[in-house]
Amino acid sequence: MSARPPKIMNYILLLPGLLVIAFFLVIPLLLTVVISFMQEFSFTNPIFTVENYIEFFTSPQTPTILANTFGMSLLASLVALLVGYPAAYFMAFRIKSIKTRNLIISLLLVPFLIDWNVRTIAWIPILGESGIVNYLLQYFNIVHQPVSLLFSRWTLIIIWLQSNLLFMIFPIYLALSRIDPDVINAARVLKSPPHRVFYEIIFKLSLPGVIVGLTFVFVNTLGDYITPSLWAGGIQVLGLSVANFAANFVWPYAATQSTVLILISLAVLVILFKIVDIKKLVE
Amino acid sequence: MKIPDFLVKTYIAIIILIIYLPLVFVVLLSFKSGANISFPIERFTLDWYLKPPTGYEYAAYVSLFYDRQFFAALRNSFTVSIVVALMAMVLVTTTALAFRRRMAGRNFLFYLFLLGFLTPGVTVGLGVNFLFRLLNLPFSFWSAALINVIYVVPFGLILMMARFDPNLLFYEQAAAVLKAPPLMIFRRITLPLIIYEVISAAILGFLLSWGEVIRTQFAMKGIGTLSTFINTQLGVNPLTPKWYAAGTLISAVSFLGFLVFAYLLTKTVRQQA
Amino acid sequence: MAKVVEARKLAKRYKGAVEALREVSFEVDENEFFIIMGPSGCGKSTLLRIIAGILDYDSGELYIKGENMKNVPPHRRDVSMMLENFALFPHMTVYENIAFGLRMLGKDKDEIDREVRKMTRLLHIEGLEDRMPNEISGGQRQRVALARALIIRPSVLLLDEPLSHVDYQLQRKFAEMLKEVHREIGGVFMLTTHDQEHGLSLADRMLIMNSGLVEQIGTPTQIYNDPQTLFAARFVGELNTFAGTVEEVSPDAVWVKTEFGTFKARHPAAENARDLVGRRVAYIVRPEHVRVAREDSGQDNRLSVYFNTYYYFGHFLELVFSADAQTRVKSVISANEPFTAKVGEQLTLTWPYTKATIVSKPSVVEGVDIEELIYGK
Numbered sequence A: 001m002s003a004r005p006p007k008i009m010n011y012i013l014l015l016p017g018l019l020v021i022a023f024f025l026v027i028p029l030l031l032t033v034v035i036s037f038m039q040e041f042s043f044t045n046p047i048f049t050v051e052n053y054i055e056f057f058t059s060p061q062t063p064t065i066l067a068n069t070f071g072m073s074l075l076a077s078l079v080a081l082l083v084g085y086p087a088a089y090f091m092a093f094r095i096k097s098i099k100t101r102n103l104i105i106s107l108l109l110v111p112f113l114i115d116w117n118v119r120t121i122a123w124i125p126i127l128g129e130s131g132i133v134n135y136l137l138q139y140f141n142i143v144h145q146p147v148s149l150l151f152s153r154w155t156l157i158i159i160w161l162q163s164n165l166l167f168m169i170f171p172i173y174l175a176l177s178r179i180d181p182d183v184i185n186a187a188r189v190l191k192s193p194p195h196r197v198f199y200e201i202i203f204k205l206s207l208p209g210v211i212v213g214l215t216f217v218f219v220n221t222l223g224d225y226i227t228p229s230l231w232a233g234g235i236q237v238l239g240l241s242v243a244n245f246a247a248n249f250v251w252p253y254a255a256t257q258s259t260v261l262i263l264i265s266l267a268v269l270v271i272l273f274k275i276v277d278i279k280k281l282v283e
Numbered sequence B: 001m002k003i004p005d006f007l008v009k010t011y012i013a014i015i016i017l018i019i020y021l022p023l024v025f026v027v028l029l030s031f032k033s034g035a036n037i038s039f040p041i042e043r044f045t046l047d048w049y050l051k052p053p054t055g056y057e058y059a060a061y062v063s064l065f066y067d068r069q070f071f072a073a074l075r076n077s078f079t080v081s082i083v084v085a086l087m088a089m090v091l092v093t094t095t096a097l098a099f100r101r102r103m104a105g106r107n108f109l110f111y112l113f114l115l116g117f118l119t120p121g122v123t124v125g126l127g128v129n130f131l132f133r134l135l136n137l138p139f140s141f142w143s144a145a146l147i148n149v150i151y152v153v154p155f156g157l158i159l160m161m162a163r164f165d166p167n168l169l170f171y172e173q174a175a176a177v178l179k180a181p182p183l184m185i186f187r188r189i190t191l192p193l194i195i196y197e198v199i200s201a202a203i204l205g206f207l208l209s210w211g212e213v214i215r216t217q218f219a220m221k222g223i224g225t226l227s228t229f230i231n232t233q234l235g236v237n238p239l240t241p242k243w244y245a246a247g248t249l250i251s252a253v254s255f256l257g258f259l260v261f262a263y264l265l266t267k268t269v270r271q272q273a
Numbered sequence C: 001m002a003k004v005v006e007a008r009k010l011a012k013r014y015k016g017a018v019e020a021l022r023e024v025s026f027e028v029d030e031n032e033f034f035i036i037m038g039p040s041g042c043g044k045s046t047l048l049r050i051i052a053g054i055l056d057y058d059s060g061e062l063y064i065k066g067e068n069m070k071n072v073p074p075h076r077r078d079v080s081m082m083l084e085n086f087a088l089f090p091h092m093t094v095y096e097n098i099a100f101g102l103r104m105l106g107k108d109k110d111e112i113d114r115e116v117r118k119m120t121r122l123l124h125i126e127g128l129e130d131r132m133p134n135e136i137s138g139g140q141r142q143r144v145a146l147a148r149a150l151i152i153r154p155s156v157l158l159l160d161e162p163l164s165h166v167d168y169q170l171q172r173k174f175a176e177m178l179k180e181v182h183r184e185i186g187g188v189f190m191l192t193t194h195d196q197e198h199g200l201s202l203a204d205r206m207l208i209m210n211s212g213l214v215e216q217i218g219t220p221t222q223i224y225n226d227p228q229t230l231f232a233a234r235f236v237g238e239l240n241t242f243a244g245t246v247e248e249v250s251p252d253a254v255w256v257k258t259e260f261g262t263f264k265a266r267h268p269a270a271e272n273a274r275d276l277v278g279r280r281v282a283y284i285v286r287p288e289h290v291r292v293a294r295e296d297s298g299q300d301n302r303l304s305v306y307f308n309t310y311y312y313f314g315h316f317l318e319l320v321f322s323a324d325a326q327t328r329v330k331s332v333i334s335a336n337e338p339f340t341a342k343v344g345e346q347l348t349l350t351w352p353y354t355k356a357t358i359v360s361k362p363s364v365v366e367g368v369d370i371e372e373l374i375y376g377k
């Protein structure tokens, strides 16, 4: 008789997780899609329509909202890549001590764990009109009036960078640290000057990490409307619009916008899963 | 050609600095006297934490320890996060154990679990809201906890799967050959070998739900957790150092939890071959 | 004429670790197949990496075609290398792997295509071009790695343990292929191995390394027949060794008193006769020269032994005898030669003195005791 526990056991182990996922993720999302096609949120007398989508795509605000949503998340991902890649590279190739590497990774985790409100208000004493930067600028007579640093798009990018850098650095670091040093040596011996060694070998082999990093930061920032909204009158993004319509009980329209947001994230994820096997980075 | 060592160190140091500097300011401001958020700080005080109220005051000016709502929210926060921790511990463990074996649809299921983290919180929140309204279910800390759990599980899964002892299955099979029943195997072999990972998953669950706003906001009514409470307050009240005091306390809990988590990551039961 | 590779007192110490190279000097001629042999950890890879330029040395000098290599980066050296674990680029197809060097040199597509095809034909790996490195077998990987290193036609091709990591059959096949490729393409091949058989059979000349030092440099026959240290002698083949003291020296022979009697040996080429008398030396004779005496055949050396056991290798037979409780003596004879003996039977072994010799140095490494090397600790 085989000592292996029967396959059934495996599915039993999966059951609790799947139930929670079904009830709190899959069904809610499907329900959202259904409601996005309804006139009213009412299943007793449902009327199906595509009005909501027509309204969304013809609304004069939509292009701005979509551009903001896409643009800011894309910008945040790219900035995170630019800042994170050198850090990941240094960690994999220049910092020899595993302890130091782990320490840096751990330190990057903290801002992600910090409360969303705190993350945001933390920048006011730094970048606000009476914040430390303006104080110093005036102290050294660089400017004479406080400058508004706070309610700019770059502030949003910096805050997102602060809490998301880990998701960029970690996958790239993982990919880089798995490169066999002799593969790099082989390229050097085969007539490759340093910049081409970097591009042909190191960068290309780290691409799965780069793609995972870009996607994680993109998707993670896509749904965050708290940070943009806390900059009063800040930047209109799709998530914020969903929340606003939901707060005013305009359910079907909120559902429509939510569906668009889901589709955008799913599209990005499908592309990701097509290009790289995330599980390889885990196992 | 080669980037000098000091530049490497400086770069890493600047990144860490940019990440931590704002948090330092949060703590500093919570001790600032005066209601405005401005520099320089002339006098430090504990007023924002424990000065008794003098009469009718705006919520934003009542010191933290005399704010009843703050304590109600704090209690909610602990309740939700502890429930999330326990649920995450069980779900991450069972799911990770199941994923060790080949089975039909393994990849699909793995990605499905990942979606819990990769789907924007606002869409999940709205969807859960729909479902609860449709079924006429009440919102409570249970719903708040469950909506956070699906966000936490993928992190825990990745953590656990990456750290599993590759020989774990062999040990279990060895025990099975010796006729140990499945539950006994789990209790005597599996659990002791993955105990640090199991506890880590719980702490991660606590930490991730502790500071979460969007999901919780959609799945909890009333005063909510600390994070949702503060979020609402910031929308209607002036920004005073009181909120920095609250932020300092919330962050202190996060940081303590993080220290325990980081410590656990350095531990492993696995024997060195 | 300048040597192609010239190393003078190269030394290398890894950070906080052992001295991987203590002092290594040698020269390699045009078109030589030069083999570096030594036990694991003696510094073979370190040496090749230094020649390739992917590792810096601490002191000494290295010249390639007369040019000092100090601070010359690897891509500017007329050298190519096949690394220890092949190190194929995991994100490139077999074709892209092989073509890599030429692409880096800026060759045009047609030329690259032509050269790659030539290489795949030469090394019998046609048809694999579109596979990824993890989709081909170990033996194929080995040949792809060789093709990739060879295609840039370097003056010096470095091969670090190219024969390991595949099974025995493939090793032999690949060794033969290497020799043919060398004959066809020419240039210097420098190959490391710890397998004496591959070393002896492939080398024009070989260097025996031990703990970062050179034990001996020479042709395979020189090292096999006239070893300068006991270590070198041991490393290139099986050996019967007796510790003893030199009693008497003639112009062509020496007599060594051992605990099994006095044995006569050929005078070692490199040693000065007068210095030898009274010295502790190792008396050595290779098993293929040791025979069981039929009758008194008038040989110079005779040793009374008990038959112990034998090993059959198909084309030869290895006989093991005991001279006393600790000392084993081996004889290798053709499997066709008739041999019958009972275990424990007393026999006499003989060998001609011209086939035996002595070495007085255990090793170039200081502090190695000759008795210890013979009898073990």
Ligand SMILES: Nc1ncnc2c1ncn2[C@@H]1O[C@H](COP(=O)(O)OP(=O)(O)OP(=O)(O)O)[C@@H](O)[C@H]1O
Binding pocket: C014, C015, C017, C018, C019, C020, C038, C039, C040, C041, C042, C043, C044, C045, C046, C047, C161, C194
């Ligand atoms: N990167 C390194 N750091 C520290 N010590 C090293 C390093 N690489 C090699 N060594 C040490 O240097 C010595 C020589 O190593 P080397 O790899 O040159 O030996 P080798 O002769 O190639 O051995 P093998 O036959 O096992 O490949 C060994 O003692 C080894 O442990």
Ligand SMILES: [Mg+2]
Binding pocket: C044, C045, C046, C084, C160, C161
């Ligand atoms: Mg080696």
